Amino acid sequence: MRVNFTVNGRPQEADDVWEGESLLYVLRERLGLPGSKNACEQGECGSCTVRLDGVPVCACLVAAGQAEGREVVTVEGLAGRSGAAEGELSVVQRAFVDAGAVQCGFCTPGLLVAADDLLERVPQPSDADIREALSGNLCRCTGYEKILDAVRLAAARTGEAG
Amino acid sequence: MRDTTPAVPAQARRTTGGIGESTLRPDGIPKVTGEFAYASDLWHEDMLWGFTLRSPHAHARIRSVDVSGALATPGVHAVMTHDDLPAATRYGLEIQDTPVLADGVVRHHGEPVALVAADHPETARRAAARIVVDYEQLPVVTDEKTATAPGAPVLHPGRTDDHAPHVAHPNIVHRQPVVRGDVAAAKARADVVVTGEYEMGMQDQAFLGPESGLAVPAEDGGVDLFIATQWLHADLRQIAPVLGLPEDKVRMTLSGVGGAFGGREDLSMQAHACLLALRTGRPVKIVYNRFESFFGHVHRHPAKLAYEHGATRDGRLLYMTCRIVLDGGAYASSSPAVVGNAASLSAGPYEIPSVDIEALALYTNNPPCGAMRGFGAVQACFAYEAQMDRLAAALEMDPVEFRRRNAMSQGSVMPTGQVVDAPAPVAELLRRVKAMPLPPERQWESAGGAPDVRALPGGLSNTTHGEGVVRGIGYAVGIKNVGFSEGFDDYSTARVRLEAAGSEVVATVHTAMAEVGQGGVTVHTQIARTELGVARVVLHPADTRVGSAGSTSASRQTYVTGGAVRRACEKAREEVFERGRARFGTYHPAWATAELLLEGGKVVTDGGEVLADLADVLGDEAVEAEVEWRHRPTEPFDPHTGQGFGHVQYSFAAHRAVVEVDTELGLVKVVELACAQDVGKALNPLSVAGQIQGGTTQGLGLAVMEEIVVDPVTAKVRNPSFTDYLIPTILDTPAIPVDILELADTHAPYGLRGVGEAPTLSSTPAVVAAVRQATGLALTRVPVRPEHLTGT
Numbered sequence: 001m002r003v004n005f006t007v008n009g010r011p012q013e014a015d016d017v018w019e020g021e022s023l024l025y026v027l028r029e030r031l032g033l034p035g036s037k038n039a040c041e042q043g044e045c046g047s048c049t050v051r052l053d054g055v056p057v058c059a060c061l062v063a064a065g066q067a068e069g070r071e072v073v074t075v076e077g078l079a080g081r082s083g084a085a086e087g088e089l090s091v092v093q094r095a096f097v098d099a100g101a102v103q104c105g106f107c108t109p110g111l112l113v114a115a116d117d118l119l120e121r122v123p124q125p126s127d128a129d130i131r132e133a134l135s136g137n138l139c140r141c142t143g144y145e146k147i148l149d150a151v152r153l154a155a156a157r158t159g160e161a162g
Numbered sequence: 163m164r165d166t167t168p169a170v171p172a173q174a175r176r177t178t179g180g181i182g183e184s185t186l187r188p189d190g191i192p193k194v195t196g197e198f199a200y201a202s203d204l205w206h207e208d209m210l211w212g213f214t215l216r217s218p219h220a221h222a223r224i225r226s227v228d229v230s231g232a233l234a235t236p237g238v239h240a241v242m243t244h245d246d247l248p249a250a251t252r253y254g255l256e257i258q259d260t261p262v263l264a265d266g267v268v269r270h271h272g273e274p275v276a277l278v279a280a281d282h283p284e285t286a287r288r289a290a291a292r293i294v295v296d297y298e299q300l301p302v303v304t305d306e307k308t309a310t311a312p313g314a315p316v317l318h319p320g321r322t323d324d325h326a327p328h329v330a331h332p333n334i335v336h337r338q339p340v341v342r343g344d345v346a347a348a349k350a351r352a353d354v355v356v357t358g359e360y361e362m363g364m365q366d367q368a369f370l371g372p373e374s375g376l377a378v379p380a381e382d383g384g385v386d387l388f389i390a391t392q393w394l395h396a397d398l399r400q401i402a403p404v405l406g407l408p409e410d411k412v413r414m415t416l417s418g419v420g421g422a423f424g425g426r427e428d429l430s431m432q433a434h435a436c437l438l439a440l441r442t443g444r445p446v447k448i449v450y451n452r453f454e455s456f457f458g459h460v461h462r463h464p465a466k467l468a469y470e471h472g473a474t475r476d477g478r479l480l481y482m483t484c485r486i487v488l489d490g491g492a493y494a495s496s497s498p499a500v501v502g503n504a505a506s507l508s509a510g511p512y513e514i515p516s517v518d519i520e521a522l523a524l525y526t527n528n529p530p531c532g533a534m535r536g537f538g539a540v541q542a543c544f545a546y547e548a549q550m551d552r553l554a555a556a557l558e559m560d561p562v563e564f565r566r567r568n569a570m571s572q573g574s575v576m577p578t579g580q581v582v583d584a585p586a587p588v589a590e591l592l593r594r595v596k597a598m599p600l601p602p603e604r605q606w607e608s609a610g611g612a613p614d615v616r617a618l619p620g621g622l623s624n625t626t627h628g629e630g631v632v633r634g635i636g637y638a639v640g641i642k643n644v645g646f647s648e649g650f651d652d653y654s655t656a657r658v659r660l661e662a663a664g665s666e667v668v669a670t671v672h673t674a675m676a677e678v679g680q681g682g683v684t685v686h687t688q689i690a691r692t693e694l695g696v697a698r699v700v701l702h703p704a705d706t707r708v709g710s711a712g713s714t715s716a717s718r719q720t721y722v723t724g725g726a727v728r729r730a731c732e733k734a735r736e737e738v739f740e741r742g743r744a745r746f747g748t749y750h751p752a753w754a755t756a757e758l759l760l761e762g763g764k765v766v767t768d769g770g771e772v773l774a775d776l777a778d779v780l781g782d783e784a785v786e787a788e789v790e791w792r793h794r795p796t797e798p799f800d801p802h803t804g805q806g807f808g809h810v811q812y813s814f815a816a817h818r819a820v821v822e823v824d825t826e827l828g829l830v831k832v833v834e835l836a837c838a839q840d841v842g843k844a845l846n847p848l849s850v851a852g853q854i855q856g857g858t859t860q861g862l863g864l865a866v867m868e869e870i871v872v873d874p875v876t877a878k879v880r881n882p883s884f885t886d887y888l889i890p891t892i893l894d895t896p897a898i899p900v901d902i903l904e905l906a907d908t909h910a911p912y913g914l915r916g917v918g919e920a921p922t923l924s925s926t927p928a929v930v931a932a933v934r935q936a937t938g939l940a941l942t943r944v945p946v947r948p949e950h951l952t953g954t
Binding site: 018020028029032033034035036037038039040041042044045047074075076078079089093094096097098100102103104105106107108109112128130131132134135136137138139140141142143144145146147148 | 184186187189190191193194195196197198199200202203205282284367368369370371372418419420421422423449451452614616617622678679680681848849851852855856857858859860883884885889891892893895897898
């Protein structure tokens with residue numbers, strides 16, 4: 001089947017999609033966007049988190065056909081968002097690098113999408129808010145402390161800029 | 163909070179972005195934009211997808227395999243079984259006992275039986291399901307009793323490995339005793355004797371990036387393999403004989419690695435992808451999903467540990483005996499080295515004059531076990547720290563005070579007879595972790611409003627508003643060796659190239675070090691800046707075109723490959739000075755008389771006088787240096803007494819855990835997990851803290867969540883998914899304040915101490931000690947489950 005949807009603001013068309021393929025497979029293998037990661041394929045790890053019409057979802061649990069006509073934002077679409085210039089790292093991306101929130105980095109794309117969504121909804125989140133919002137994203141390297149630091153840093157920088 | 167290190171060498175004094183600074187990862191930006199290519203992201207034109215058919219049984223004879231249904235599936239390009247292997251049919255890190263594909267017998271659930279290559283991963287999966295394997299199930303051995311019973315099936319008959327002559331039964335992989343002093347005499351003098359039996363479940367590394375790689379057949383009959391691994395050259399040494407190719411025809415390049423923690427030390431899909439690529443003449447990619455990943459790598463050894471300690475009334479340890487039985491599963495992997503660690507580190511960071519220690523690993527039909535962060539020291543630490551608390555209780559002493567009285571220090575003698583010849587600040591680490599401010603009580607209470615259930619055990623499940631919740635505090639400290647031990651030739655290779663690009667000088671560092679997330683790439687950049695005084699450092703991709711960098715494990719990479727990079731830089735620097743003397747020596751007498759340094763792209767004297775631009779000294783000709791660097795040698799442990807200078811370096815961490823337990827439901831909330839660790843020298847403090855916090859969290863997982871559940875009757879894995887094997891989320895993980903101590907080890911580059919593993923040791927026993935304090939229960943097994951707390 002053919003699937004038409006918008007990815008990171010650009011219309012995309014995927015051909016020869018098998019009905020069983022997930023949105024994640026189509027993004028990674030058919031559209032050349034491997035930034036969203038596959039680490040569990042059952043919605044437990046959050047590594048494939050993308051925004052579907054603005055809402056964070058596990059792309060591994062979305063059938064490709066369900067994305068028809070909808071808007072998807074992946075990690076590749078974060079740069080240039082939330083006030084950053086085209087191609088420039090977004091505030092959240094910059095904060096993850098600066099705070100040491102990235103080690104192996106496999107969980108990072110999903111966490112960035114989830115954090116981006118949180119800060120859009122709650123610009124000055126409490127620690128409990130951050131933990132709740134990121135609880136669907138597993139990280140095995142960092143012990144999450146630097147990830148909390150990164151989200152706090154992004155919130156502070158956004159607050160200063162605003 | 164950091165202590166200062168001793169004198170900084172002159173070359174390092176005025177470097178920006180050098181060692182000791184929290185410089186940022188060179189791969190940080192591609193990792194946040196999504197551009198960083200992990201092994202599972204690789205793509206090649208005409209690429210096929212490989213899939214592995216695995217055994218549904220833990221022990222069975224294969225009567226026949228019929229692949230015709232799979233071969234007839236449209237889109238399938240190759241199916242391979244043991245009969246199709248071109249050369250060596252077994253591999254292994256130390257003992258070559260692991261079949262590339264099952265050869266007539268499967269010895270564990272999930273053992274690879276056949277391979278399929280197809281044009282779509284789903285086609286490969288479905289074709290594999292059409293392979294008909296006729297199994298005759300065999301009795302399984304699952305523990306010491308069944309593995310060594312009379313008439314027990316011998317998993318590897320006719321063993322020829324070095325350990326075979328020393329073991330009492332062929333299902334024992336390796337046994338290491340350590341004896342010292344006079345236990346019988348000490349026992350007669352003991353005022354208090356405490357015994358305990360402990361058990362640890364099977365932990366999984368659960369790195370997030372599943373096993374994956376891409377093999378591309380080459381025109382010369384060889385193969386290029388792009389792979390996520392911990393040690394390129396160890397893979398190469400095992401893969402080439404399987405392919406029947408000389409090593410120079412198997413060219414390996416490290417791809418992006420999504421974590422490792424020991425789980426990538428053994429081969430997984432490496433040889434399989436190469437075999438399919440050479441068979442089909444097409445590039446072949448294999449990516450495991452999470453389910454398969456649980457079968458695709460070795461795990462942490464489950465263990466049963468029996469300990470006895472005797473002490474005087476005033477709290478001095480007199481003796482210790484222990485017996486540690488590790489379940490190695492179906493194949494040897496690194497079990498012998500894990501045994502060596504468990505035995506030699508079983509007394510913990512304490513002075514104990516008399517010991518009688520025995521550690522061994524079994525062959526069973528359980529999943530194979532091998533390397534995981536902490537490597538044999540984790541199991542022992544859980545048991546000896548529980549013993550310390552029991553001893554303190556028996557003596558009515560404070561548990562930290564009891565530990566302090568027996569803490570080892572520089573000059574102490576290990577059970578192996580090895581003198582600890584570097585700082586061993588065990589008492590100081592305990593003091594520091596105890597001195598940290600405690601988190602406030604009843605944090606879930608808010609002024610006047612409803613309680614914030616997110617701060618309570620059970621969290622958003624809303625299972626309590628504070629009723630039945632009890633706080634507990636626990637302490638633990640551990641000792642881990644750094645680097646490969648027992649006489650292993652543990653070296654690293656580094657190549658450094660300095661060249662002028664216009665007025666700027668670029669340093670290129672080439673090693674085969676596997677960056678698995680630990681931040682070795684950051685540290686190499688910092689070392690090169692420090693030693694060469696240049697701002698711009700480029701890291702060549704890690705591959706087998708340069709010599710081995712050893713494994714990214716055993717907390718060794720910054721020490722050993724970092725040491726190699728440093729030495730290569732020093733060699734390049736000397737070459738620069740030689741060249742400078744030849745070219746410009748007549749212009750200034752300081753070239754001959756002063757100590758020369760490289761700073762800010764210039765050759766300067768130690769007084770700061772500029773002699774030349776580095777770019778001018780280099781001219782059109784690059785300076786290159788390559789070294790193989792070794793740490794000081796170690797020696798094997800005596801097979802009967804365990805005596806020997808077996809370890810290069812020791813590292814120490816201490817934890818304090820604060821937990822809150824819902825005693826009615828058996829739910830545990832870890833409120834804070836503070837850590838103090840001596841790192842010798844923090845080359846990158848931000849990365850060091852990240853390592854400590856990450857290791858601490860894996861220890862928390864082992865304490866209260868993580869276990870691969872293996873059916874005791876069938877030896878089949880029951881929970882191979884992230885739905886059923888739980889690792890800590892951000893809600894399960896507390897604040898982890900870190901106190902970094904830097905007491906230089908003068909044997910190591912920059913005085914540094916390997917960081918990665920020590921925090922994984924003491925985290926688990928600290929959490930369990932806190933739960934014991936909250937509940938009054940003995941809790942001798944990890945992970946602690948709700949039913950252990952409620953007795954239901």
